[in-house]
Amino acid sequence: MSNTLSSNESNPSGKKKIIVLGSGPNRIGQGIEFDYCCVHGLLAIKEAGYEAIMVNCNPETVSTDFDIADKLYFEPVYWEHLWEIIELEKPEGVIVQLGGQTALKLAKRLHEKGIRIIGTSYDNMDIAEDRGRFSDLLKELDIPYPQYGTAYTADEAIEVANQVGYPVLVRPSYVLGGQRMRIVINDEEVEKAVISLLKHIPNNKILIDHFLDRCQEAEIDGIFDGTDFHVMGVMEHIEPAGIHSGDSNAVLPAFNLTPMEVTTMEFYAEKIARALNIRGLINIQFAVKEGKVFVIEANPRASRTTPFIAKAYGIPYLNIATKVMLEDKKLKDFTIKKQLKGYAIKEPVFSFDKFPGVNKELGPEMKSTGEAIRFIKDLRDPYFRQLYKERSMHLSK
Known part of the structure; x- marks a missing residue:
């Protein structure tokens, strides 16, 4: 043959x-x-x-x-x-x-x-992706973050949960869209969540974070070229803590955070970008409770909201970030002028009609299948007022 x-x-x-x-x-x-x-x-x-x-x-x-x-x-x-x-x-x-x-x-x-x-080196990306290593970095930088611990078994997880204090967020490391994340309030729920997680993702390291209840969530997308840091946008979530950022309505720019809270977020974001030696894009998630800013996580890549911010402000941010990654240009080589008048609201898009058997209750695991953009002139807009009213009802429960 x-x-x-x-x-x-x-x-x-x-x-x-x-x-x-x-x-x-x-x-x-x-x-x-x-x-x-x-x-x-x-x-x-x-x-x-x-x-x-x-x-x-x-x-x-x-x-x-x-x-x-x-x-x-x-x-x-x-x-x-x-x-x-x-x-x-x-x-x-x-x-x-x-x-x-x-x-x-x-x-x-x-x-x-x-x-x-x-762009950013593998080791620095891994620090941001590995929740344990990232929390250690935040500790070195003196940046507040929710208390956490790691475990590999249900018994270890229960012990950690009692140390950091309930409620806790149980999650695997290196996941997409909050896969298998659960907010739990007692030992029995921790055990059930960990057994389910290990059944679907065997041998995964489990993180147990103290869950900051009834706080405001926000995020920053930025570009760092090794010298200068540029904040593309500060987005404030309308939904309360506990809803995945991909499922939250979010407002650009922030509408209810104090100038000090926004400044603190921007300061922490730049501090993290410098420590990780980022080249190109970074997305950082924050929780704000009683005026104190906590860092939840950092993503050393383009986020879902990077295109949203680019369109809202009318700036070719992905073109700029790519040339920074290639070391072809520095941020100072670009004229960046934001053109948004009023506010832009990111609306999550859901496809529950195509998946009738799916639980429609929102939580830390992402369920939206896309996002849309809505522009409003000011905060008196009826659409925004209805969203904010629904948020207040969530918080009062």
Whole structure:
């Protein structure tokens, strides 16, 4: 029997190349928002003089249109496929910040193989992603954060929960969209939550955080170039603490936080970006209780709200961030002028009609499938007033 020779239709060019990893199929926790990030990243790479290569496998996205990237690999965003592409193309580096958690999870393999990660280094991204390491960093920086502990069994989790104090948030490390997160109030609920978590995600490290009840949540998206830090936007959530940020209505700019609270958030955000040596994008989640600002988590990548802020302010933030990652430009090279008059409200989009058996009650695990934008002139707008009224009803329960 003769051997069948394989053929390869992809002929690498002699140009310098950058690979951008997409987010794969749309799913709860990440979707079309990250495709916006990838598209604008690809265009920025072209403007910087590189050959832009896209790796993604979603036919419903703009990043997989034939005329966006110089070359498209319509392949699953898995390591085995990516490694073959890297061996063939020999790129200058790979961008993982634009494709959500799916792309970010491949950073470890890239680092182990010695492939250059464009932007923030793997180790610094891992500090932000590993909730334990990140909390240790916050302690070093003297930044307040909810008390926490780690466990690998239900018995250890109960012990930690009693140390940090109920209510607690039980969650696995390295997850997408708050998967398997639960707010619990006693030992029995901790045991049930941990057993369920380990059944679906075996051998995962479990984090138990003290849950800051009845507090205000907010977030900052920023860009750091190694020298300067720019706050893209401060968004204040309308829903109370306990609702995943992806499921919360959020207002840009903040409407009810004091100037001191906003300034403190911006100060902490820059402090964290410098400590992590961020190059490009970072998203930081905050909780504000009785005037004290706590840091909940940091995401060393584009967030779901990065496109929202770019559209609301009319600024090409993804283009700017990508050129910063490439070390092609510094923030001082751009003229950034925010154009928003009034406020922009981020509205979560749900698809419960397509999933009738799903529990519609919102909590720390994300359930929305997208987001929309609504502009209002001022806080007297009837839509905003109704949202705020509903929030007050939540808090009074």
